[in-house]
Amino acid sequence: MTASVTSRRPGPRRPPERNVLENETLGTRLHYLRRKIALQQVFAELFEKRWMEPAIPLTLLVGVVVFFSVATPGFATPENLLSSAAELAELSLVCIGMAVVMISGGIDLSVGSMFGLCNILMILLITLGGVPVPLALLLTLFAGAILGGVNGGIVAYLKARPFLTTLVTLIVFRGVLNLLDLNFSAQTATVFVLDPMWEWLGTGKVAGIPFSFVTLVVVLLIGHVLLSRSRIGWHITAVGASRRAARHAGIKVERVLLLCYVISGALCALAGIFYAARLSSASARVGEGLELNVLTAVILGGISLSGGKGTVWRAFIGAATISLLGKGLLLMNVGGEVLQTALAAVLIVAVGLDIKWGKNRGKAIQKTYVNPTLLRYRPAPDVRRGSGSAYEVNDRLLGAEAIGVGEVEGPEDVVLDSQGRLYCGTRQGWILRFSGRDFEHKEIFARIGGHPLGLGFDAEENLVVCVGGMGLYAVSPDGTPRKLSDETNRDWTRLRDDSRLRLADDLDITPDGKIYFSEATTRFGMADWILDGIEGRPNGRLLCYDPATGTTRTVIRDLVFPNGICSCHDGESLLIAQTWLCRILRYYHSGPNKGRLEIFMDNFPGYLDNINRSSDGGYWIALNGMRSPAYDLAMRMPSFRRRMMKRIPRDEWLYPSMNHGCVVKVSEAGDVLDTYWDPGGEAHATITSMREHDGYLYIGGLENNRVGRIKLSGSGAAQVDNRRPQSSARPVSVN
Template sequence: MTATAPTRPAPPRRRPAERNIPRQETLRGRLRHLRYRASPQQVFAELFEKRWMEPAIPVALLAGVIVFFSIAAPGFASSANLLSTAAELAEMSLICLGMAVVMISGGIDLSVGAMFGLTNMVAILLITVGGVPVVPAILLTVVAGAVLGSLNGVIVAYLKARPFLTTLVTLIIFRGVLNLLDLHFSAQTASVFVTDPVWEWFGSGKVAGLPFSFVTLLVVLVLGHVVLSRSRLGWHVTAVGASRRAARHAGIRVERVLLFSYVAAGALCAVAGVFYAARLSSASARVGEGFELNVLTAVILGGISLAGGKGTVWRAFIGAATISLLGKGLLLMDVGGEVLQTVLAVVLIVAVGLDTKWGKNRGKAIQKTYVNPTLLEYGPLEDIRPGSGSPFEINDRLRDAEAIGLGQVEGPEDVIVDDQGRVYCGTRQGWILRFSGPDFGTREVFARIGGHPLGMAFDAERNLIVCVGGMGLYAVSPDGKHRKLSDETDRTWSRLRDDSRLRMADDVDITPDGRIWFSEATTRFDMADWILDGVEGRPNGRLVCHDPKTGRTRTVLRDLVFPNGVCGAHDGESLLIAQTWLCRILRYWHSGPNRGRLEIFMDNFPGYLDNINRASDGTYWVALNGMRSPAYDLAMRMPKFRRRMMKRIPRDEWLYPSMNHGCVVKVSEAGEVLETFWDPGGEKHATITSMREHDGHLYIGGLENNRVGRVRLS
């Protein structure tokens, strides 16, 4: 394409104004800006992006059950009923947690009800018939539950039997053993009186007014969450459930993981059995009968996938609470058991259907609402055509640029030269290349970092400081060894989205005091879709400072619109910050009497700004990676139009049609344009993103280039 622009007179260059003040100063203009600045759509997208929003349907159903029965069932919301329900809920939830672990690992355990009843019987028999003290009896009962679970685990994991059939058979076996024990010891287990204080504590003890069993459940929930989400064992359980073959290829011992899940299920059933035995002081063959169906219903209702690899302990608890409260509420309303089972079946079908729909459409809803354009307004476009007299007038001074590493480099976003005259640049492969020798004919891989190396700067020890897109801030020593300096900063607690991780560290510079200043262009988009930040136009970026002396990284300025280039000013007290989509340069005073002040240095550039670097004569070099057009300016004033267009037409065909125009601008300390270097049409240097002056030459890099350019300066 050739560069085109409206034939308008060039506006005068103004001295910087204070702060980022909208151009529309009328009341109507301010209200319009405020309307688009407020973003309920963005709040919706970020809220539904949270992982804790996945069980939205089960949580809504649980809330509905509580509200309905609090109104319809007399005594449901009373403290006495809630305390008794908490004790019963604890027992059922422990069993559900065991079932959840097995299902997350890709299995199923239909014997949990039988194990619960059998361990309940074992606890009573150990104390009454065996005469075992309470504490050893409790421990032996838990061990017995683990042994029962291990029987399932050995058959499923090592004998490769199907979990459904295996646990169905062990259900029959465990239930048969329970019937035999009940037949022989029914007199001893029908009613038990144990005066041991530990036994009474397990049955009716309270902590802070809550049943001890419920407090134990909370502890187990926290431990289970930590194990499943923060430990290697938990990751292995999820990986095995997602794909046993992939897990085995990754070196995970699948059999051990499966065995662990079934042992955990058995132990949790035993803990529930102990609490049940202590609370009722009795045991019978009817305990836990048909319980596996209720447990399976609760776990599926909570959102634990039958296919494995998906679920949390909290979701299992939500399902258990829903089923337990539903049963208690229907009981208070004097509804029979047959009706209860029918209601449970209907609730399960409806809830699972809604949860499935929610799971499928939640991602689509986030995708459709995540990009939320706002209102941006610019000053008049300058006439940049040859002969216009504009300071940005097009020329061809880059067409004869010398090519370094032609065809040997991909996407050298930034370029830098060391004190020996060697040229460094990053590539899409995550490498940093170094060109040296006569005519820079020697190419070597200086470092392999990963990500996409963007901005670069040398510190006082000649370490190369690099912003790596998707990874953070890194340092490369003179011998090519790299280390991470920082990949996170302080979080913005007023936002739903956790922005502590550095998603797109962009350009970097180092001030005389040794502090490293760098920009994060956007906290909402990654390297693969950073261009969407331009469609949105919101202040998603920030200025970050890393102090090597303390190792601390902190956010200095928030709410910047795509801060791209960062350059320490010649005065040593301020920084220049290029805002790409605002076509503006800011000056931030980090030291001196104006410390903390933020002002506009230059405004209304005819193109999108990228990196800034110091020139040798007290001026600055600025890269324009593309040019504005009347269509672009109009589109940025119409957020709704941009939202519709981005769903129908590729962005580079309507919003960024001039991204292939290369331009380097030289500006003075007073904010005046001194000269420009153009490559019309981007024949050799398209999408110029950086330039670096060294020893009478200007070195040029570009995100879409296959070379590093070199131009002799007069």
């Protein structure tokens, strides 16, 4: 069974996703193309993004803008939008402060009083105190931080309830504001300040945009970095999610709470400064009732009252909705009572929808995440006894010697070192080493975590390991593990960030020391990799780690579950097993054919796993399961597989057959030379790897509880170098 069909496109381009059948009609090809389009997958990956969490508030904001743009002619004019931007900036700054406090698990009802108090303080410093504008600005910001610190100190260190504390300080701060207004109302009613900076704060513009709004954008960016990219931001979220857990993690809870209230007070002061400069006046009515609008805005944006959830962008979305809604109703000559009623109605509807979306978002993503596509297979080779097929079933593995029965769980790959010691990974995240005459001595060579999959030794006897869910690791001869790589270059054309390694699978090392390894799927992890088979899409890739530079790059994208990787005997090419397509690709990484991609073998009777070199110039191939007519037919019916996932329990789904063990030996030309079967999977149910060493073949399996060993007839003392092949001096024959 030789198949050396050359890829039509040179270089490591995206390989074909299916086997093109003879006499395929145009209708069939159009049907395949329709199934290839993954709109459902785009939906799932889009709404999986964290920035899509406020989908309902954002939709509401867009709806408000569209409605008033149509219903009110003057709403969408540049003059109105610029005026709204200045007002929005002041409201948004206060909302961001409230959001930070709420994310930490608190609440600040005194924001309106702090806003008004800082507003009048700024004007009094300039008019009565004769303080220069820059210094007055700094003093007002400091005063706002002090006011916030009062709230934070009482809440954090006196253990008072945030609601009652800030309700009391609301009254106290408002009382101070009333006293100042009562004594200095004549000086603060209307002020004239001949200072360029004062004018810039009130009416200055950057590229036609109010300076206050530009400042808001800067605050939003800083707040985003602070909350999502800094240690203090993670601490704020952790404290809001669970103070007890945060305290046990070593976080200074009191300090974090104090900082949040200080930030809230400083942002209220900044908003009050812009308000004072814009209107050049102050009164006791400034900020009255503002706390209700702010609280409405942040809840509308999706900031959780229970803490531990929210972003500054959500606060901005809520503030923009409230601000533009009020502006639109004002342009429609609607009274204040109607405005408050409208705000209440919008809040109830929006919060209800947002809660509903928050509860069902995960379910919606889960139901649309797996998006089956169309795969067509040629008729599978006959494997029945007496069929005369090259894959005919036999019993050659039934008498295999068992190593470590019951002492290993899931030895997906096996490898032997130069001293003949046997290594394998386990489901517990260990790498075991068996030694002795009959491998009777077992020891834990390394505790690496994850699930060790592909194994291979480099020239320095370091054991290189693909760890599912963790990436590429190396274990030194003394058993010390270290990370080599857990990321690669990102494909910016995709919604999903594929820079992190999710399922590094198998590896081999080329003569130049580079480590080529497969990532079977970028969309599923170790726990649900089988879903990739139900989907059948090209989610995998071939990667290369260069020890000289310590970098990883993606060599080939869009491979359908690339599993086994084997460096060929010529030292210039790799074999890549594609499990769900039941075929092997050959990729030339160096030499005169560098960049060439071709099909090495096709149409296997089972699903491929690891590939390794044999001592006589051929290759060993593991089949971890066998094809069945029912599943071959199901792969041609994406709609059937989608309905199956939605309507019946997962343990009743139709899966690929994984209850047979088989090892196939092929030649360099791709001819089947020999097979070794364990029909029914009595001892080796799912064979995922095999390794030839010193006349024996060692067998591993992802679901097995042992490592098998059989004596190879005719092998003699032939031995395979398990580290890497030597570069061949003979010319490469290319079909």
